[in-house]
Amino acid sequence: MVEFANKGFEIITGYTPTEVIGRKPSVLKSGKNDDVFYRDLWRHLTDQVFEELKLREQASHDSLADIDDFKPVNDRFGHQRGDDIIKTVANILLAETRKTDKCIRWGGEEFIVLLPFCGLARVRAR
Incomplete structure (x- = not known):
């Protein structure tokens, strides 16, 4: 289940938080994009999470x-x-x-x- 989505997620994916929170990640597979798009999206989102974790540790x-x-x-x-x-x-x-x-x-x-x-x-x- 998607538990969190912010404005950056909306900008990248085009989905608002209310459209995805509480739903399965498969909701993102609209058929509009290929597997490379979703792989890159996943990589970008996970990179962002790890960067935020590093900043939290620093602070x-x-x-x-x-x-x-x-x-x-x-x-x-x-x-x-x-x-x-x-x-x-x-x-x-x-x-x-x-x-x-x-x-x-x-x-x-x-x-x-x-x-x-x-x-x-x-x-x-x-």
């Missing part, structure tokens, strides 16, 4: 960092001092990550650290 160990209790710092010492602290934290993150990692400021005092190709054991070790 599975990304992290979100937040400076705790930051608002009182801004309130007490001013936004310039707060900006200095944010820059210091950013520099520490950059110094402690690999060149392939990405450190991104995400909001006021939050950072996202992207760690491609980094297993959980290695993340914990850092």
